[in-house]
Amino acid sequence: MKFPLIGVSQAMNKVRELVEHVSDTGLNIIVTGESGVGKEVVAQNLYYKSPRNGKPFVKVNCAALPEGLLESELFGYEKGAFTGAEKKRRGKFELADKGVLFLDEIGDMPFSLQSKLLHVLQSGEFAPLGSETERKSDTWIIAATNHDLEQDIKTKSFREDLFYRLNIIKIHLPPLRERPEDVSVLVSHYIKIYSNQYNAGKFDMPDSKIMAKFIAYHWPGNVRELQNVLKRYMVIRDWDEILRALPTMEEAPVVMSSQPKSAGQLQPDPSDTIVNTGIQNLPELYSSDFSAFSLKKIRKKALDQVEAKAITHVLTHTGWNRSKAAKILRVSYKTLLNKITELNISPPSDSVL
Ligand SMILES: Nc1ncnc2c1ncn2[C@@H]1O[C@H](COP(=O)(O)OP(=O)(O)OP(=O)(O)O)[C@@H](O)[C@H]1O
Ligand SMILES: [Mg+2]
Numbered sequence: 001m002k003f004p005l006i007g008v009s010q011a012m013n014k015v016r017e018l019v020e021h022v023s024d025t026g027l028n029i030i031v032t033g034e035s036g037v038g039k040e041v042v043a044q045n046l047y048y049k050s051p052r053n054g055k056p057f058v059k060v061n062c063a064a065l066p067e068g069l070l071e072s073e074l075f076g077y078e079k080g081a082f083t084g085a086e087k088k089r090r091g092k093f094e095l096a097d098k099g100v101l102f103l104d105e106i107g108d109m110p111f112s113l114q115s116k117l118l119h120v121l122q123s124g125e126f127a128p129l130g131s132e133t134e135r136k137s138d139t140w141i142i143a144a145t146n147h148d149l150e151q152d153i154k155t156k157s158f159r160e161d162l163f164y165r166l167n168i169i170k171i172h173l174p175p176l177r178e179r180p181e182d183v184s185v186l187v188s189h190y191i192k193i194y195s196n197q198y199n200a201g202k203f204d205m206p207d208s209k210i211m212a213k214f215i216a217y218h219w220p221g222n223v224r225e226l227q228n229v230l231k232r233y234m235v236i237r238d239w240d241e242i243l244r245a246l247p248t249m250e251e252a253p254v255v256m257s258s259q260p261k262s263a264g265q266l267q268p269d270p271s272d273t274i275v276n277t278g279i280q281n282l283p284e285l286y287s288s289d290f291s292a293f294s295l296k297k298i299r300k301k302a303l304d305q306v307e308a309k310a311i312t313h314v315l316t317h318t319g320w321n322r323s324k325a326a327k328i329l330r331v332s333y334k335t336l337l338n339k340i341t342e343l344n345i346s347p348p349s350d351s352v353l
Helices: 010-022 040-050 067-075 111-123 151-156 160-166 181-197 207-217 220-238 239-244 268-274 296-318 323-328 335-342
Strands: 028-030 057-063 101-106 140-147 169-172
Touching: 010 169, 028 040, 040 057, 040 101, 040 140, 057 067, 067 111, 101 181, 111 160, 140 160, 151 160, 181 207, 181 220, 220 239, 268 296, 296 323, 296 335, 323 335
Parallel strands: 028 140, 028 169, 057 101, 101 140
Antiparallel strands: none
16 A cells, blocks of 8 residues: 555554445545544545556646636646636546546635535536536545535535535544554654664664653644654654654644634633633633533533543552553453553653663
8 A cells, every 4th residue: 555544543444444445435435634644645545445456546726726726626627718728728627537636725715616516526527627528527526635525514614515525424533632552653653764764773662751742742734743843853852852843742733623714823722721721711702602612522621631640640650550440440450451551651761671
């Protein structure tokens, strides 16, 4: 596989299973998740596993172009369709014939163009600009976004009818901080790749203390950020220096997928603020905008935090003897191990396990 989907978490296993199940269905798919989480890798995996492998895989970034250009990029145009159209040009729908059209950042597609896309999805036909004749479209649409489209529907920036057309199969990729088990495998994977790529020669692998810090980190930029950190290491060769260069380890703002477009780029997750620093520290934005609030999330975070404290207390008491700790806590040994991983509980750096 050219772009393997690395990860050992349950969430990644589910994603891989879903990719297997849907790759030969040709059903419209939407891949969601924060920036850098692997949406494009999932789209490529779907393509490679599908019967369309070998046919074109055409990507359009719907956020990169202004409306008029995006329209001609998608549908193409005839000679003379507009001033400057000196010869005809094929659009991405035509170029992706029999293959895949990957509509990246679909949440940023201008509203009026969304209805034209809807028309193609409904009729299976499109017309280049300046042409009267519609052409058959045989492309598999895979879309991706880091927006919460349901929220965008409420704020009238995304068409509900288009959403239901696209959202036949949804593959959601959780952020890296919600699947800490994946951090160390991704680190090993990319260290191997980069050490070859950058002719790195001999270097130190991160030890368990450094890895524990990586696991505890927020990764607001997800896997892409992790890659950048490792690339930096290839140059700097000093893990302590690398960790120091992540100054916002604890309070790094989270890029929220449920964030309304107007809210700017970085706002802390309100459930993090409520649980960690108290409701009085919520940014002003959240006195009027409750779109990112979720009682379920708040409850889970609060519960996790209290459980982590109790487990750490008992583990310290037993000198990190996990079977003794499981007995005290009245849970099975396996449950305790799962909790330790899930809640990122790590022993103090001087303890010997
Ligand atoms: N599970 C994974 N296994 C291996 N590599 C991954 C994984 N997830 C992400 N990556 C790598 O991380 C980088 C970012 O992934 P990708 O471009 O797919 O993210 P994205 O969700 O499309 O981000 P954006 O919203 O910013 O476009 C890529 O180099 C990709 O190969
Ligand atoms: Mg992407």
